[in-house]
Amino acid sequence: MAHEPRASDDLGRRLKAYEGQAAAVSAVGKDPVNAPMIRHWCEAMGDTNPAYTGPDAIAPPTMLQAWTMGGLSGHTGRSSAYDELLTLLDESGCTSVVATDCEQEYVRPLRPGDEITFDAVIESVSDRKTTKLGTGYFVTTRMDIRVGPDLAGTHRFRILKYAPAQRKQGPQQELTRRNRPPRPRPVINRDNAGFWEGVRERRLLIQRCTACSTLRHPWLPGCAACGHPEWDTVEASGTGEVYSYVVMHHPPFPAFDPPYAVALIELTEGVRMISNVIGVPYDEVRIxxxxxxxxxxxxxxxxxxxxxxxxAEESRVAIEGRPV
Incomplete structure (x- = not known):
């Protein structure tokens, strides 16, 4: 890891201003500490410690962060400072993120029925660092978890927000079209044969329920909205936008040239499908x-x-030679 000169790092000084600011204030755990979640955790981890079962059970100490997670709806106690910090990093080109490590300190055990609250602070932002992944900043948050007024534990979580490095192709990536293994073939069955027949004809067909007109993808034998088994198809207009995406680095597949973007595309018709985005470098794909x-x-x-x-300013784009 290389250390960048501090004197030239104007962005770093702006980021440092967020140190000490709150990331969450008086946030409340979504659920009390409970036996089912403890059991699920222990089964997943293979942990058979008898201290985690029975009438006097305690929660595994390493579950500390689990009781603070906000799920898809998030936490109402989250502050704007942390979002502003991440936005500033995104706008500077540090659009990728990787969790690097966490540290936990345990003050008292958590037991089923305990209701937790927590506060979080942006504890530190590193100087600019260059790693094999790319150049960016390590951001550390410290979360203090309490039951009532009593501190139960502290959780430090560190991420690296970075601009991905352009990678040189190695010998394994320099396969020619002649000797590269073929791409995996799709699994075609009675449920999706019509979709792949349309693809061979260079048409993207979407299933439509003939009872309630709900569109669906991937293809299914019945309508998930009303249960009706009958359907017909509509041809997709071919326009849409990137709903979400990931960049594939590992594991490598001989038929592909990593890194590449795999995207969830939301079609104009409203359905979503997974595919590749072409025409731009993988690191320029955006939601x-x-x-x-x-x-x-x-x-x-x-x-x-x-x-x-x-x-957006391109007025006409050809799809397989057909203007749209």
Whole structure:
């Protein structure tokens, strides 16, 4: 890991100003400490310690963070300072994140029925560091977990927010089209055969329930909305946007050239499907990016639907030679 000169790091000084600011204030655990979650944890970890069962059970100390997690709805006690810090990093190009480590201190055991509250603070922001992943900043938050007025434990969590490094191709990535293994073939059955027939014809077909007109993807034998078994199809317009995405680095697959972006595309019709985004480097793919359907041929016989990124000012983009 390389240390960057502090004198040239104007962004670092702006980030340092967030040290000591609250990340969460008087947040409340979504659930009391409870036996079912303790049991699930112990089963997943293979932990058979008898201290975690019975009428006098305690929660495994390492579950400390689990009682603070907000789920999809988040916590109302979260402050704006932490979001502002992450936004500043995103805007500076540090759009990737990896959790690096955590430290926990245990003051008293948690028992079923305990209701926890917690406060969190932005404890430190490192100077700019260059790692093999890229250049960015380590951000450490400290969370104090309490039961009533009593401190139960402290949880420190450290992440690296970084701008991904451009990687040079190694010998394993320099396979030519001639000797590269073929791409995996889709599994085609009676439920999805119509979809792949449409793809071969360079049409993206969406199932539609003939009873309630609900569109669905992936293809299913019946409607999840009303249960009706009958359906027909509509052809997708070919426009949509990136709803979510990941960048694949590992594990490597011989038929692919990592890193590459795998995206969840929300079509204009409202359904979502997983595909590749082409036309831009993997590290320029963004949530909300506009895309248009294209069909790519691989290994001389396999046709797959992919999505090409395009700029809003482009008035006409061709899909397989057809203007849209």
């Amino acid at each position: 909300g990016m506009s895309v248009r359907l294209a069909f790519e041929e691989y290994d001389g016989e396999l046709v797959l639907p992919v999505f090409r990124a395009f700029r």
